Every structure is written in structure tokens, then in C-alpha cells.
Amino acid sequence: MGKGYELLRDVRDRNISCGEFSVFLQHNPGRIKSSLAEVGEKDRKERQCFLCLDHLPEGQRGILYRSEYLILCNPMPVFSSHFTISHLEHRPQAIFEPMDIFLQLMIDYGSGWTIFYNGPKCGASAPDHLHFQAAPSGQLPIEKEIEEARRVILVTGVERVPLIALREAGREVVILQGDDPNEVGAVFRRFLSALKRVLATDEAPMMNIVGNYHEKKWRLVIFPRRKHRPDIFFRDGDARVVVSPGVIDMGGVLITPSKKDFDRLDAVAIASIYREVSLEGKIVERAIAAMVE
Numbered sequence: 001m002g003k004g005y006e007l008l009r010d011v012r013d014r015n016i017s018c019g020e021f022s023v024f025l026q027h028n029p030g031r032i033k034s035s036l037a038e039v040g041e042k043d044r045k046e047r048q049c050f051l052c053l054d055h056l057p058e059g060q061r062g063i064l065y066r067s068e069y070l071i072l073c074n075p076m077p078v079f080s081s082h083f084t085i086s087h088l089e090h091r092p093q094a095i096f097e098p099m100d101i102f103l104q105l106m107i108d109y110g111s112g113w114t115i116f117y118n119g120p121k122c123g124a125s126a127p128d129h130l131h132f133q134a135a136p137s138g139q140l141p142i143e144k145e146i147e148e149a150r151r152v153i154l155v156t157g158v159e160r161v162p163l164i165a166l167r168e169a170g171r172e173v174v175i176l177q178g179d180d181p182n183e184v185g186a187v188f189r190r191f192l193s194a195l196k197r198v199l200a201t202d203e204a205p206m207m208n209i210v211g212n213y214h215e216k217k218w219r220l221v222i223f224p225r226r227k228h229r230p231d232i233f234f235r236d237g238d239a240r241v242v243v244s245p246g247v248i249d250m251g252g253v254l255i256t257p258s259k260k261d262f263d264r265l266d267a268v269a270i271a272s273i274y275r276e277v278s279l280e281g282k283i284v285e286r287a288i289a290a291m292v293e
Helices: 002-010 029-035 041-046 099-109 141-145 181-199 259-264 267-277 281-291
Strands: 012-017 022-027 062-065 069-073 083-087 113-118 131-136 152-158 161-166 174-178 207-214 217-224 253-256
Touching (some): 002 029, 012 267, 022 141, 022 259, 099 113, 099 131, 099 181, 099 217, 141 207, 161 181, 181 217, 181 281, 253 259
Parallel strands (some): 022 253
Antiparallel strands (some): 012 022, 069 083, 113 131, 113 207, 174 217
16 A cells, blocks of 8 residues: 555656646656556456455555545555545445535545545546545646636626636636535536536536635536547557546646656647547537526
């Protein structure tokens, strides 16, 4: 278990300006298994779930949270303090109903922490087991960018909860913020349902979510997605770039397990990756409009 944190000593990072937004590129070899994780239904059926109690890594210990979850040290950390909060039961990764516990985690952890959610088809390495992540706040570039007044655009308000878009972020970002967790949760579910209608799907829309509780307000930073991995991930030989964006990557810390990719990725390539995996802005706009019709 300690090996993953020992590997963080050798992590390298560099800041890349992509015009109006910035990205921390992180060379983190310890994340190679997560980046290459096979998450298809066939793969899930053929492997043991590493979040189930019977299959936790040897020596792993946890803290029981609200009788239903276990707080664990993330075995493949990105940050020096990085936790996984997994359900005691083996149940699918989802957010519609568990949004209540996600919001509860935000206040229980407190204003100095950020809670993460990866959708089952866009970053969750265990898409068959409900879980969240937590890390100290202030480590994602997006957390600083959403504080810049010039970037935020009030799109509309629903049930006292403003829906905010972020300008010049290189990917679609929707922000919900309010002082009542029940209202924030209800508006989030309306957004999720509207997105399903616009996409004409019965499946949960792909998304990653960053959440925190600050100045007595709950805030959800939502990244609507259309793809799990960019096309360059599937190229052959030297042309392949092992980048598999999850919530931390979408938040601006782009993880590259391969030194080769860390050295060669530039602003143009990063902007292209974000555009490719992010849901189109027009679809997001249609979903928001459908919420207030």
C-alpha cells in the first residue's frame, strides 16, 4: 500500500499554458494500471473487484463512514493525501441517487477538501463499484479558474440555484452552487434528466464532477463528457499517447504515466484532447434550456 505513496517522490510536473487556461502535466508512473484499465463489461466480469471487502489489497485498512461506506487510502495516488470512499456493497458506479451522499461528503470533509466523482464510462477504474475520491482543495487549476469573475457566466437559475458556465476553459464546464444541499441535489438531478432527454439515451450521461463546500455553499463543477479516451490513446506504436482523462485530468492535472508522453505533449495536443472528450457546448446548452421550459 505504501509503495504508491513512495512513487510520488519521483513524480514530475510542469505547467503548460493553453491560452486562456492552464494545465499541470504530471508524470506519474504509478498510475499506469489505472490509465490502462480495461473497463468494458466483459473485462469487469472476468476480474475481481478490487474495492470489494474480500479483495482489498493486503494490509489495507479503512474508516467506516456513515455505516455504508469505507474511507480508504488510494493505492495509486495522484496527491500526497488521496482517499477513495467506496460503498460496502458491490453496486454500480452512479450519481443520480448517491448525489445526496456526495453532498454530505463535501460538508463532512470540510472546506479544505475536494470530493471527486468519475462516471462509469469516463474515468472510473472500477465502474462496477460505487465510489468517490477526496483530496485537499486547491490542487486543480480549475479550482482557481472558477474564482476569476471574468470567466463565469450566469446562464440561468433554477430553484435558487444558479447554473454557471465557465468561459475559455477548453472544455465544457457547468457549475451549480447553493446554500441548501437539497436544492443543489434536486437541480443537479434535473440537469442529469434533461441531458438524458437531449441525448435520447436511457443510460446515465457521461460526466465527471468536482465538489466542495466553501463559505457555507455547496458547489458542483460538472464536466459533461462524450468520450472516455481520445483517439491517440488507441494508436499503434510510438504514435500512442497514454492519456485516459478522469475527473482529476478534467480538473487540469493531466496524468501521463509514460515519460515519453510527458515530454512531448504540448498546448495544442492538450487542447485537442479536451475538445475531443468533452460534450459539445450546443448539447449542454440545449439541456440547460430544457430545464427551464
